[in-house]
Amino acid sequence: MTPPLPRLYSFRRCPYAMRARMALLVSGVSFSLTEVSLKAKPPAMLAASPKGTVPVLIFPGGQVLDESLDIMRWALGQNDPENWLVDDREGSETHALIARNDGPFKHHLDRYKYATRYSDDGDAMSAAAHRAAAMEILVDLDTRLAGRLNLVAERPTLADIALFPFVRQFARHDPDWWASQPFAHLQQWLERHLSSPLFQIAIRKDASVDAP
Template sequence: MTLPILYSFRRCPYAMRARLGLASADLRVELREVVLRDKPPAFLAASPSATVPCLKAGDSVIDESLDIMCWALAQNDPEGLLDMPQDGHALIAATDGPFKTALDRYKYHTRYDDADREAERTKASAHLETLNTQLTGQDWLFGPTPRLADLAILPFIRQFAMTDKTWFDAQDWPDLHRWLETFLASPRFAAIMTKYPQWREGDAPIFFSG
């Protein structure tokens, strides 16, 4: 049986999200590490958007990170990540929408002629305040164990935090800081952040299951 192929890039938060979903589902895939400045033809042929992550499973191609998570968890969800209130989907949508837009304009402000770095950080911070409030009195967003929203959102909070770690650490978000640090110290995060060589046509396959 041919395994699904995941085209990934280690540091991309969207690709982290996909790997987290596959790892939680304990699904084995062939992992192909893409260097974004040197995209291989097989990847470009597979991915309609030419972006990572991209999962090729038989004749099907899944080109969105959240869809990859949901595809994997629909097959096997031993941690119950999909057992989540509708509010969780709203938090994911807010992260992928206004928060990610502000994050990009904060982190990569030199790419945008009209970006005010501090103003964008302030916009993003409003979402982090919401998450900090949601986490008050509980380990994860919706209780004592993680749900889909936690794993879908955390890679982007990490990206924001690492943009200016000194500033981030100084903010009065104790529950958010605890949540992020728990994730960063977890064996799951360590497993999905293993370094792999750039994939080239003809290379021996590398397998990933988290």
């Protein structure tokens, strides 16, 4: 009898869920996928993680991981065939890049992309001002990529996989404007990750494929 698999609750377009799915897929860990409707979240997911955000990974024994980075690190701790965790330590470039992405960049991204949603939260900055603030971070990433193909090494690592789904979200909000920006290195980096076979599998609704 096949033992039960960990179940991942996910939403295909969520950047947090994207990076969790990619880590699970590259690790080869078997898991089952439940694609969530954000308007009708499954009771089992909410019982396991009352905060109601994806991704949530529930193990057969009841253990729950409901932070994307925890899921990534757990999966890669089982198997890290591409050595994504090479720079994942306290005080590393990887930690600094992810902290800035998940903190200031995500703050400005949300208020640029969803300006009307945040119009009543007392924020005096306009959507254009939030875009400009996010741009300062993107300029730094572009400069970093001038000297290498990826953020901390020539090959992809945890930092690249953790960040590029959010840069994708920024770029897709106004594609024509994005294409006109002087971000040649960053734009090429993003396109490489978007066209990777791993991402092409991860973006599918049936991304789990119960990997052997």
